[in-house]
Amino acid sequence: MTANDFLQIGIFLVVLLLLIKPMGSYMAHVFADEPNRLTRIGAGFERLIYRICGIDAHEDMGWKHYAIAMLLFNVCGMVLVYAFQRLQGYLPLNPQHFPTLSPDLSINTAISFATNTNWQAYSGESTMSYLTQMAALAVQNFMSAATGIAVLIAVIRGFVRKTAKGIGNFWVDLTRTTLYVLMPVSFLLAMLLVSQGVIQNLKPYVDVPVVQTTTYANPVTDAAGNPVKDASGNPVTKPAQLTTETLPMGPAASQIAIKMLGTNGGGFFGANSAHPYENPTPFSNFLEMLAIFLIPGGLCLTFGEMVGDKRQGWAILATMLVIFIPLAIGVTAAEQAGNPILHTLSIDQHASGLQSGGNMEGKETRFGIAASSLFTAITTAASCGAVNNMHDSLTPLGGLVPMWLMQLGEVIFGGVGCGLYGMLAFAVVAVFIAGLMVGRTPEYLGKKIEAYEMKMASLAVLIPCALVVICTAIAVMTPAAVATVGNPGAHSFSEILYTVTSATNNNGSAFGGLSANIPFWNVMLSVCMFWARFTLAIAMLALAGSVAAKKHVPASAGTLPTHTPLFVTLLASVVVVVGALTFLPALALGPIAEYLMSAH
């Protein structure tokens, strides 16, 4: 690793910590039970929305009521996104005249965006009209993020309230998150991104003449549009002249801003944040990386403020950083070392003042190794899934890091809201384990942790793990799925494992060599995304409802303090041990086998 690699990680962490402190307190104000200066400003507009929707904003919902409202709202969102895709050909704002999408792809995309996964089995610039992007996909970017934050706030209320029946009002939490947190910050970020060169217009694509015409091999297709193959099965091509280039256009910046901020990750274009119109400069890249961690990091501190002990928030944040920093350094070191199979060729992979060197396959020149590797660690630690380099071309160990970060359950920052409520499930497990050691009933934040809470926390921890392992096994036994891999050897297993891991943990990034747009993947991944997202949220709401009804127990000499370095170590160990025990065997067959074979 070079000094520059360390410097780029360092600058990012310093600026991030400076930003999340004010962001955390701001959000604590947004979700305060009593009205304050901020919520009074928007009160008129909020009331108007509640009146239109027939909502009683003062209603305090029990956990079941809250969960049903959340689930209903998200299912309605899926139906609307499905409808937009299936009717796309008849709707306006479609200057490229893209046709209607297939039913299985439409279902997959609808569930993907409503679950904050943003797994994409399509390429935006050749599939989605501007209307579908704006009014279907970007709306879900906002709503899935707001849903995650709303559920988290309800879970925190469960710990704060004493002998209470309700945990808040879903509609109010959703509206306030959207109006006070997501919209203003997205707008500001969108304008900053445009200043760097991200496009924001409604124009049709622009054709330009190329400076130098080139000849390329164009595949021959038959009358039905299928590729023609020769006797040995290779596609038949004939030389063609390249004289013009088509530049894609569209309302990209507004969607990219919320895609980063809401940890959604669905690219406006196929290449996602590697595309020069989606992420044109190192500064836009820096902003996008900050935007991914801004809300998940800030929410840790919001949590501390809401439970009345800021140290609790810092302890959770410290746990996340303790795991994140070594893994970010790990992926950077692996990528900077370059690709061993190219060392025998006449190629210079060494870093110098004139080049970043390293494994540049799938990476953009402006980001080099440092800004690409850091982005990879951030986007998979948080369940964002935007990519600024192609993860499939990462070195074996460089590719292991993002896969494992997702397999930890997306709790190292994680998705907005859901990352922290996932981490709180781990915190409950951690105090339980500590309680077993000393033989006392465990407590967390003044609430007794009993059998019911442990069941819910265990479900939240184990459901994603089980889904990944089982569905990976199903995929490798299905010939249609195995046929979609894009690389030979151990890497083909890595592609399948990465795909299932990403969908189940609602990340959405991909080892893109795998061709995922077939009915098997579209359907199975839809099930993974939906099941993991909502069972986890409902389990945590049930836990919140249970602890909200309990009395507050004052801390005694036997209470384990949960703001100390000891607890940070314990919590980090629980997260790492669960992740390692579950996935080490699978990782050994994929990236670890590939590493050992290419390093011989």
Next chain:
Amino acid sequence: MGRLIRNAVSMLLVMTVITGIAYPLVATGVAQVLFPHQANGSLIEKDGKPIGSELIGQNFDDPKYFWGRPSATTPQPYNGTASNGSNLGPANPSLHDQVQQRIDALRKADPGNTAPVPADLVTASGSGLDPEISPAAAQYQVARVARVRHLGVEQVQALVAKFTRGRQLGLLGEPRVNVLTLNLALDGMQHD
């Protein structure tokens, strides 16, 4: 339950209007006023017509031009409507072979040059549209371009230096050279 469904549907429609219609349209309006050049694709114009974008690379394989990053888009390289990387795994034999072919092509265009080729010049970019190469990759090509164009090496060096950008704000990202604007300037210099 009936009331909850009505709440959910109307909330979804209200939010679609706010975040799916109002927000992107206002953002488009403000962006078009504040940053019209960037918002419309950072186009390079000649006689009022767009001839390219500063941000989207083009394919070059003529020895008189600087070559950019290899592009893995299909069917043609630098396909603006199908951005993508190669997605070749690190140990895939095809990756090894493709890099070897690219090294051979560079050697064929510049037989005397036996220096190792900078990594970014023979590996495909993530987007397939990368507009830039590293300063090392530009240096590797200076002598060839100067010879083919019958220009002095210092002249070409000066032009490369002019189109080289350092780390942004002195800290972020990597130094880089924009290939399309550099090649347009080369053509412009010889037309004058």
